Amino acid sequence: MGGENRYLGLAYLSPYIIGLLVFTAFPFAYSFYLSFTDYSLMSSPEWVGLDNYTKLFTRDRTFDKSLKVTLIYVFSTVPLKLVFALFIAVILNYKLKAINFFRTAYYVPSILGGSIAIAVLWRYVFADTGLVNMALEAIGLEGVNWFGDPTNALFTITLLRCWQFGSAMVIFLAALQGVDKSLYEAAAVDNANPWQVFRHITLPLITPVIFFNLIMQSVQAFQEFNGPYIITNGGPLKSTYLLPLYIYDKAFKNFEMGYASAIAWILFTMIMILTVVAFWSSKKWVYYAGDKRS
Amino acid sequence: MTIATTNVSTVEEMERVNQMIARRHKINSVIRYVLLIVVGFVMLYPLIWLIGASFKTNSEIFSNPGFWPKEPTISGYVKGWQTSTPYTFGHFFWNTFLIILPKTVGTCISATLVAYGFARFEFPMKKVFFSLLIATLLLPNVVTRIPQYLLFRDMGWLDTFLPLWVPSALAGDAFFTFMLVQFLRGIPRDMEEAARVDGANSLQTLWYIVTPLLAPALISVALFQFMWTMNDFLGPLIYLSSVDKFPVSLALKLSIDTTEAFDWNQILAMSVLAITPALVVFFVAQKYFIEGISSGGVKG
Numbered sequence: 001m002g003g004e005n006r007y008l009g010l011a012y013l014s015p016y017i018i019g020l021l022v023f024t025a026f027p028f029a030y031s032f033y034l035s036f037t038d039y040s041l042m043s044s045p046e047w048v049g050l051d052n053y054t055k056l057f058t059r060d061r062t063f064d065k066s067l068k069v070t071l072i073y074v075f076s077t078v079p080l081k082l083v084f085a086l087f088i089a090v091i092l093n094y095k096l097k098a099i100n101f102f103r104t105a106y107y108v109p110s111i112l113g114g115s116i117a118i119a120v121l122w123r124y125v126f127a128d129t130g131l132v133n134m135a136l137e138a139i140g141l142e143g144v145n146w147f148g149d150p151t152n153a154l155f156t157i158t159l160l161r162c163w164q165f166g167s168a169m170v171i172f173l174a175a176l177q178g179v180d181k182s183l184y185e186a187a188a189v190d191n192a193n194p195w196q197v198f199r200h201i202t203l204p205l206i207t208p209v210i211f212f213n214l215i216m217q218s219v220q221a222f223q224e225f226n227g228p229y230i231i232t233n234g235g236p237l238k239s240t241y242l243l244p245l246y247i248y249d250k251a252f253k254n255f256e257m258g259y260a261s262a263i264a265w266i267l268f269t270m271i272m273i274l275t276v277v278a279f280w281s282s283k284k285w286v287y288y289a290g291d292k293r294s
Numbered sequence: 295m296t297i298a299t300t301n302v303s304t305v306e307e308m309e310r311v312n313q314m315i316a317r318r319h320k321i322n323s324v325i326r327y328v329l330l331i332v333v334g335f336v337m338l339y340p341l342i343w344l345i346g347a348s349f350k351t352n353s354e355i356f357s358n359p360g361f362w363p364k365e366p367t368i369s370g371y372v373k374g375w376q377t378s379t380p381y382t383f384g385h386f387f388w389n390t391f392l393i394i395l396p397k398t399v400g401t402c403i404s405a406t407l408v409a410y411g412f413a414r415f416e417f418p419m420k421k422v423f424f425s426l427l428i429a430t431l432l433l434p435n436v437v438t439r440i441p442q443y444l445l446f447r448d449m450g451w452l453d454t455f456l457p458l459w460v461p462s463a464l465a466g467d468a469f470f471t472f473m474l475v476q477f478l479r480g481i482p483r484d485m486e487e488a489a490r491v492d493g494a495n496s497l498q499t500l501w502y503i504v505t506p507l508l509a510p511a512l513i514s515v516a517l518f519q520f521m522w523t524m525n526d527f528l529g530p531l532i533y534l535s536s537v538d539k540f541p542v543s544l545a546l547k548l549s550i551d552t553t554e555a556f557d558w559n560q561i562l563a564m565s566v567l568a569i570t571p572a573l574v575v576f577f578v579a580q581k582y583f584i585e586g587i588s589s590g591g592v593k594g
Contacts, residue, residue, distance in 0.1 A: 008496060009415025013423060016408040016471065019464025024430055027441035034440065088333065091326050098327075104580055105334050108341070111576045111583070115525040116543045117565035120550060124347070124562065125340050127356065134359035163337060170584055215432070223436050226527050230547065244436060251440050252532055261440050268437040275432060 034261035041255045052262035063263065065238050066246045069154065070267075073242060074221045077158045082213055085165040089172035090198065103173065106166045113164035119230035123147075126156045126231075150239030153232050157240050160227045168213045175209040176202065207286040215278050222271050243267045348563040355558045370559030371567075377545065378552045379537050383564060386545035390524065393458050393541055398519045400463025401470055402512050408465045409474030410500050414486070427475075430468040443532060457533045458526070462519070470515045477511040478504070514582045517575060524572050542568050 010017075035052060037045035056063045088106060092099055112118050125131045126146035133143030146152045179202060187197045225244040228234060234241035243263060251260035346361035347354075348370055354363060375383045411417075412424060446457040465471050481504075489499045505512075527543040534540060540548065546561075546568055553560055576583060 006417055009411045009417035009420065012407050012411025012415065013417075015404040015463075016411075016427075016465040017423070019404075019461060019466045020426060020430065022445075023442060023461040023464065023466055024433070024438060027438035027445065028433070030441040030444075031437055088330075091330060094323065094326060096323070096326065096330075102330050102334060103584065104577075105338060107580075107583070108573070108576070109337060111521060111572055112341075112525075112569050114522075114527075115569060115572070116527050116546045117568040120546060120561060120565045121340060121344050124355070124558070125343075129356040131340060131343055131359055134357075138359065219432060219434060223434055229527075230550075247436060247439075248528075248532075251443070257440055257444070264437050264440065268434055271434050 031261045031264060034258050035265045036262075037258040039256075039258040041257060045258060048258070052259050053266075055259075056262060056266065062238065062241070062246065066241050066243050067266075069239060069241060070222065070243045073154060073158060073224070073240075074218060077161045077221050078214065078217045080158070081162045081165050081217060082168060082210070084162060085168035085213070086172050086210070088165070089169045089176055090202070092169075092173055093176040103170065106169055108166070110164045110166035113160065114226055116226060116230055119160070119227055122156065122160055122227070122231050147232060148236060150237050153236060153239050157224070157227050157231060160231070161221065161224065168217060171209055171213055172206065175206040179205050204287050207282075211278065211282050211286045215275055218274055218278075219271055222267060222274075344562060345566055348559060348566045350559060352556050352558050355562065367559070370557075370563035373557065374549070374560035374564040375567075377549060379545075379548070381538060383542070383545065383567060385538070386540055386542045387567075389455075389539060390541040390543075393455050393530075394520055394523045396455075397459035397462050397523055398516050400459060401465075401467060401519050402516055404463055404465040405467075405470040405474050405515060406500070406505065406508060406512065408471050409478055410504060412471075412475045413478035414483070414496075414504075427468050427471060431472055439532070446533065452533060453535050453539060454533075455539070458523075458529050467519070470519070473515065474508065474511055477508065481507050510582065510585070513579065514585060517579055517582055520575060521572055 034045060036047060036049060038048045038051070039045035092102055096102070109118075123130075127133075128143065128145065128147075130146075132146070136143055144152060146156050183201050183205075184197065187201055192200070223244055224242055225248065228240040228242050228245055229248075232240040234245050244267070247260050247263050247267070250256045250263065342361055343359070346363060349366045349368065350358065350363040350370075351365055351367055354365070358364065377383060377386075412420070412427075442457070442461075446452055451457050451460075485503050485507075486499050489503050494502065525543065526541075527547070530541050530544045531547075534544065537548070546564055549561055549564055
């Protein structure tokens, strides 16, 4: 098809190419440049070399705190969410009658989870006399100060994201249903117990999907904004002040565009490092069907 | 003789083992159901409670963990709908719609054109462009946000809806394009080739042959774009400054900031309204969500 004109395909791509240049490629390069400037919107950007980065890593206590909180958040949220998603997917993968019902029910939070309405709900659910504490008191436990204590506050934000495990679960479930049934029959003949079957048959076969979920979820977790912004507004004591909040404040409240760009680039670099490490290590642990391994 | 007895006992033995296995299966499946129901209930109860609480009086919201309001009232809806601004929530829903419509239509059209180009044509630099598509799929927005803001400022687009939908209408959401490319690659080309033989040009082939086949995937694209736009908060927060242009997400944030400290039921009532469109669309079209997500993999 399209044999008569080898540029016809490019014509179909033209919206994408325009968008890519104007809204992605140019901003990407420009933001790198901005990160080496002092730019407060009042005058044109002023080149300051590595000053922004030096300041961030040596003199900015808020950045230290924010970086630390972000890393804790990402490395607790992503594994917790994925393990939970996989656990539920494995249970659903047994031939249960109401599988579609459960799949739909578990997916609902993923549909709504990013919305402001749910962040608002979270404030009520974890308030001092909110739903969670009412429930705890009903079973004779003491209520918890969710938003007053730094560790608890971060935990509520983490829970909000784990609550949205549905999309990861649906992807896992699709992968589990794609596993060749004859392998399970072979395992049954060999008297393997359920854990052995999961560990040695299921898990290796779904590694590509685990890998995919891991990358996507991490990239998103690093950019979490709505939850901490609405629920805790970064507090208390900046315990939920994730880097995207810091970037937002610097860029759109203080209008320090250069400085904010430098933070954005540090965040971007972390995401890239994680992605590259994941890709690199995937050669060791991700199994693709049809792989020829000697 | 001895052989026969052995056989009988083996059969009995096997039956017993089978019964045991059957019983264990039954117990296991009961455990699974109980687990799924308990987990599902704990997860969904906050949402159920939200709906009930939106009909409660303000004093009851923080004292009644149950679903049923003791003294049901719709004052939260009535007063919440009025808002503390000169506009009602209806106005904010209309604004959301004015963003969603061009964004969704634009996404469907541009993603279809681009996916068609990738899946059905050979052209110079195809590999480069496809690699760039994958790269943008993984590119975090956070790194392009500030220059985009400056760009829109220089174009005079601040405080308009344009920054919120134009990039998507130029196939800016690489995920959708990628999903459609994958879908198209799975569709055989026989019909398209037949159309070509009959003298249809590539655009006619796209419109009359490919688009109908692509329909299920396009519905998924439209639904996800609808959902994400409905939930989008940071975009409007950065680009919109006048209250009369606020979409629902910003209006809700505004109502938390401005509503009297004790008018909780107004905020909860408006939260219920804010999630209703997404919930309704999801339940009506859940099949497309699950299919879209399983085939392409989705954020969320």
